[in-house]
Amino acid sequence: MARYYFHIKDGPALIKDQEGTELSTAEEARSQALRSARELWADAIKSGSELGADAVVIADEHGRTLTFVPMTEALPKRSR
Amino acid sequence: MPLLSNSPNHFLASLSPTDSDLLRPHLKSLTLPQGTFIYKAEDSVERVYFPQTGVISLIVGLTSGQFVEAGMLGRNGVIGAGAPLDGAIAINSAIAQVESSGIVAETVVLRRLARESETLRISLVRHEQVLTAHTQQVAACNALHELEERLSRWLLQTRDLVRSDTLPLTQEFLSQMLGVQRSSVTLVARKLQDAGLIRYRRGHIQVLDVEGLQDSCCECYAAINAHFRRLVGWSPDGGALGQLVGS
Numbered sequence: 001m002a003r004y005y006f007h008i009k010d011g012p013a014l015i016k017d018q019e020g021t022e023l024s025t026a027e028e029a030r031s032q033a034l035r036s037a038r039e040l041w042a043d044a045i046k047s048g049s050e051l052g053a054d055a056v057v058i059a060d061e062h063g064r065t066l067t068f069v070p071m072t073e074a075l076p077k078r079s080r
Numbered sequence: 081m082p083l084l085s086n087s088p089n090h091f092l093a094s095l096s097p098t099d100s101d102l103l104r105p106h107l108k109s110l111t112l113p114q115g116t117f118i119y120k121a122e123d124s125v126e127r128v129y130f131p132q133t134g135v136i137s138l139i140v141g142l143t144s145g146q147f148v149e150a151g152m153l154g155r156n157g158v159i160g161a162g163a164p165l166d167g168a169i170a171i172n173s174a175i176a177q178v179e180s181s182g183i184v185a186e187t188v189v190l191r192r193l194a195r196e197s198e199t200l201r202i203s204l205v206r207h208e209q210v211l212t213a214h215t216q217q218v219a220a221c222n223a224l225h226e227l228e229e230r231l232s233r234w235l236l237q238t239r240d241l242v243r244s245d246t247l248p249l250t251q252e253f254l255s256q257m258l259g260v261q262r263s264s265v266t267l268v269a270r271k272l273q274d275a276g277l278i279r280y281r282r283g284h285i286q287v288l289d290v291e292g293l294q295d296s297c298c299e300c301y302a303a304i305n306a307h308f309r310r311l312v313g314w315s316p317d318g319g320a321l322g323q324l325v326g327s
Contacts, residue, residue, distance in 0.1 A: 006266070008263060008266060008267060015267065015270050017266055018251075018281075019283070035261055036262070036264065039263070039264050040263060043227060052271075053267065
């Protein structure tokens with residue numbers, strides 16, 4: 001188990017996740033970031049408000065950036 | 081056990097002197113650290129808990145391992161009020177969301193006393209009813225209201241129960257209670273913080289502007305309080321309303 005932090009990049013700002021979550025693999029962290037991104041899109045679309053995020057940034061407990069998941073990656077594919 | 085009319089728990093404080101005398105010999109103190117389950121879904125509810133401090137969350141779990149909060153009670157309510165009324169199998173799980181101290185009584189004893197005293201029985205029914213009203217409001221809120229409104233409601237309710245502007249809550253816990261991803265809570269908490277309504281530090285949320293939070297909240301906070309006022313005579317700021325039931 002390792003602790004992963006999910007910061008949110010919003011333009012020049014980085015909204016820091018101060019707590020982090022215990023997860024067993026980096027792959028799990030990535031799918032959690034995608035789930036988060038999908039939910040942020042869904043809320044913004046449903047409420048008609050601005051999307052306050054460009055990417056979910058996954059960091060480890062030493063503050064190192066592990067992966068950068070752009071919000072566009074979470075968009076559904078066109079069905080045809 | 082001191083006089084129940086002075087109890088911080090609204091149910092106990094509102095009992096008639098007769099019911100108070102009936103109950104008093106059977107009450108014990110109990111402290112529940114944060115994260116303790118009082119009962120889980122389908123457990124037999126052996127004890128009825130009257131919280132004096134802290135917050136108890138009623139949560140509904142799904143087979144996927146996810147769960148969501150259906151309601152919360154503290155000094156305003158009774159955990160397991162239905163058990164002495166022959167509903168002793170837990171419908172959902174109850175967990176101390178914030179460390180809670182309070183009073184417990186055995187369900188079997190309360191069941192016997194509720195048969196003896198109609199007023200005691202009515203009080204228990206009213207408390208079970210207000211919980212139903214509360215959870216129905218939360219169902220509507222969860223389905224239709226935005227996270228910012230729901231989080232605001234949740235913070236206001238928790239603040240009323242713990243009687244403090246400092247709420248010992250992690251974002252992880254918050255996201256689980258609200259059934260959302262933690263990043264969503266991070267963003268919304270940031271928005272409330274930028275608006276000067278709260279301050280978030282690791283593991284603690286400080287409420288800075290109650291009126292501002294009420295403005296960013298949906299109607300459900302007021303609706304839940306109205307249910308408590310009408311059914312059991314409780315309001316967050318106390319006052320004379322505290323004596324309505326059982327008088």
